[in-house]
Amino acid sequence: MATGPETLARMRGITKVYSRGGQDVRVLDGLDLDVGSGELLALMGPSGSGKSTILNLLGGLDRPDAGTIEVGDTEITRLSSDELAGWRARHVGFVFQAFNLIPVLTALENVELPLLLTPLGKKQRREHAEYALELVGLKDRMDHRPKQLSGGQEQRVAIARAIATDPTMVLADEPTGDLDRASADAVLDILSRLVAEHGKTIAMVTHDPAAARRATRTLHLEKGVLVEQGTTSHA
Amino acid sequence: MRLVPFRYTLRSLVVRWSPSLFSALGIGLTVAVLGGVLALREGFKALLSDTGSDDVVVYLRPGAQSEGESIVRYPVDTNVLKTRPEVALDASGTPLAAAESYLGLKLDRTDGTGTTIVTVRGVELPASLRIQGPRWRVVEGREPTPGSDEVVVGKPLTSRIKDTTIGSTLTFNVTPFKVVGIFENDGAYSSEIWGDVDRICAALERPFRQRFVAKLKPGTDVAAIATELETDKRVPVKAQTEKAYFAAQTTALGGVLGFLAGILTSLMGAAAVLGAVNTMLAAVGARTREVGILMSVGYRRFPVFFCFLVEAAIIGLAGGLIGAVLVLPFNGLQTSTTNWNTFTEIAFAFRVTPSIIVTSIGVALVLGILGGTVPAWRASRLVPTAALRRL
Structure with missing residues (x-):
């Protein structure tokens, strides 16, 4: 399949099989998917449809059983585990439903965690981390540990961590799933702003229709197959 | 990385x-x-x-690993050894050398838990004490008189072994020996009982000595002496410094x-x-x-x-x-x-x-x-x- 110049990530013929209870479950079966540069892509669908698997594969956290994944000029399906880790550090920022902050580190230190993998010096790392926290409106909470923050604040710190290294794309797995409506809206505001004002590419798995409405494109999955595509103009 | x-x-x-x-x-x-x-x-x-001396030489029977298994003929060998050129002399020209006996005797513990084996050393008075110098010192009482049935006891023994305080009497075989002093030594002799070698050998019916010790003249090559004496036809002995001897005892x-x-x-x-x-x-x-x-x-x-x-x-x-x-x-x-x-x-x-x-x-x-x-x-x-x- 030819890809346009705006295409950032290309998944071709992706098959992923999990073994559950001794039985093989084919979560993705020959999936093709492009992610455009600068888009906020929402992946929707019932549980078990393969949404999170797509994110994990796109972010190099998991490997497909068949098919290829290219992000930019790199075919990540050819990389070794350690090469993939290095690639993740440079190109991907993850946001998880459960926030996944390191509890013993402060907000600033959590955001600094991926920056430690860059060649930046100590002062620059701190500046980058503070800037990222400022973008999510939490600079005044940077010395707080995760336990001292609300769920919404934790997720905003997680977003700051995801964007601190200025990655090629941000992958968000149910970013509003554990949040109340107000907190969820605040998080969605930030994600929308990152796309609209900073040109970030975000792929987001969600069950939340309000989140999907913020997307520039929405894909529906059912049993590992794309069944419907839609575009919105809200981002 | x-x-x-x-x-x-x-x-x-x-x-x-x-x-x-x-x-x-x-x-x-x-x-x-x-x-x-x-x-x-x-x-x-x-x-x-760590406490043996490098300027004291110990002569044992060839092949003996410790005093207990050594015999030095007395006075045949000891008289010869006293004339050895490496032996230092005191101010009056007397060799700083001594033939000593060594025997482990069963003595009663003070705490009533039975007996233990304590070293009883017969020494030449005052030569043995002069060889040791300040490392061996009486801290209570006095030195034994030469030729007398008197002993001095190492300080650590006084609290462990019965009848080892000054004025007490220790009986070796059937001969009573009076404790006249307590000594301290910065080394291996600290847990011993010392008395006149002739009297102790007489009491224990031992016609020989276990070792011969001497103060060395400065600059003596002990290794050369050891090699020489090992094959000596008259008095074949094993010579080593006191320090080397004690190191081997560990x-x-x-x-x-x-x-x-x-x-x-x-x-x-x-x-x-x-x-x-x-x-x-x-x-x-x-x-x-x-x-x-x-x-x-x-x-x-x-x-x-x-x-x-x-x-x-x-x-x-x-x-x-x-x-x-x-x-x-x-x-x-x-x-x-x-x-x-x-x-x-x-x-x-x-x-x-x-x-x-x-x-x-x-x-x-x-x-x-x-x-x-x-x-x-x-x-x-x-x-x-x-x-x-x-x-």
């Missing part, structure tokens, strides 16, 4: 302080036992090897203590390593999701492995410090045991040296690292997506 920040490791340890502390305690107890046995061996070795008990240290450390160390493995497996289990986070952020397998290994090493190090603190109070503590080379009672003090402390901490570190290797490896092999799903 970038490593996981050290503060993460350190704070994780602090958060899980309870299992970490117990694991460190297990390692600490192990190395405390190791340090204790090593301190015992060090004290024993120090008593025998071999049996020193070896046993070294073996004991090895066995105890191996057994307790194995238990401590299992404890550390358990703690670190629990740590990895409790922080599986955090491993997933580190990997998702871009940390590779080795930094994850290293992070947990460092954590185990810190537990080991803490254990080492605990062990050092536990063993330090033993320094200087007096104890007694049987010298397995001579089978006589010998009193000495635990010696906790800096090298023992360093060894204990080093072993603790190794135990910690051994305990952390498998859990750290397991952490580094986690699949990020599976690790992130863990609650």
Whole structure:
């Protein structure tokens, strides 16, 4: 399949099989998917449809059983585990439903965690981390540990961590799933702003229709197959 | 390759302080036992090897490993030895040399727990005392009179052996000897009883001597003398410095203590390593999701492995410090045991040296690292997506 110049990530013929209870479950079966540069892509669908698997594969956290994944000029399906880790550090920022902050580190230190993998010096790392926290409106909470923050604040710190290294794309797995409506809206505001004002590419798995409405494109999955595509103009 | 920040490791340890502390305690107890046995061996070795003199030569029968198994003919050999060119003379021109007897006698303990074997040394008065110089000194009472049935007792014995205080009487065979003094010696003679050699040999019916000792003239080549006397037709003897002689006396008990240290450390160390493995497996289990986070952020397998290994090493190090603190109070503590080379009672003090402390901490570190290797490896092999799903 030819890809346009705006295409950032290309998944071709992706098959992923999990073994559950001794039985093989084919979560993705020959999936093709492009992610455009600068888009906020929402992946929707019932549980078990393969949404999170797509994110994990796109972010190099998991490997497909068949098919290829290219992000930019790199075919990540050819990389070794350690090469993939290095690639993740440079190109991907993850946001998880459960926030996944390191509890013993402060907000600033959590955001600094991926920056430690860059060649930046100590002062620059701190500046980058503070800037990222400022973008999510939490600079005044940077010395707080995760336990001292609300769920919404934790997720905003997680977003700051995801964007601190200025990655090629941000992958968000149910970013509003554990949040109340107000907190969820605040998080969605930030994600929308990152796309609209900073040109970030975000792929987001969600069950939340309000989140999907913020997307520039929405894909529906059912049993590992794309069944419907839609575009919105809200981002 | 970038490593996981050290503060993460350190704070994780602090958060899980309870299992970490117990694991460190297990390692600490192990190395405390190791340090204790090593301190015992060090004290024993120090008593025998660090205090002998390089300017005193000891002559034994060829092939004899200790005085107990040596015989020097008296006066045939001893008269010849006194004329040896290496023997120093005093101001009046008398050789600073002496033929001495040595016998382990069963004496009663003061605490009523039976008998123990104590060295009774017959010495030439005053030559033997002059050879020893200031290292041997009477601290209470007086020196025995030459030719008399008098003895002086090493200070550590007075609290352990019955009838060893001044004025008491010790009976050797059927001859009573009066205790007239208490002496101190910075070495192996400290747990002995000394008296006139002729009187003691007469009382014990011994027509020979066990060793010949002499003060050496400055600059004497002891090795050359040893070679010469080994093949001497008239008086074949084994010559060595007093220091070398005592160093050789540590071999049996020193070896046993070294073996004991090895066995105890191996057994307790194995238990401590299992404890550390358990703690670190629990740590990895409790922080599986955090491993997933580190990997998702871009940390590779080795930094994850290293992070947990460092954590185990810190537990080991803490254990080492605990062990050092536990063993330090033993320094200087007096104890007694049987010298397995001579089978006589010998009193000495635990010696906790800096090298023992360093060894204990080093072993603790190794135990910690051994305990952390498998859990750290397991952490580094986690699949990020599976690790992130863990609650």
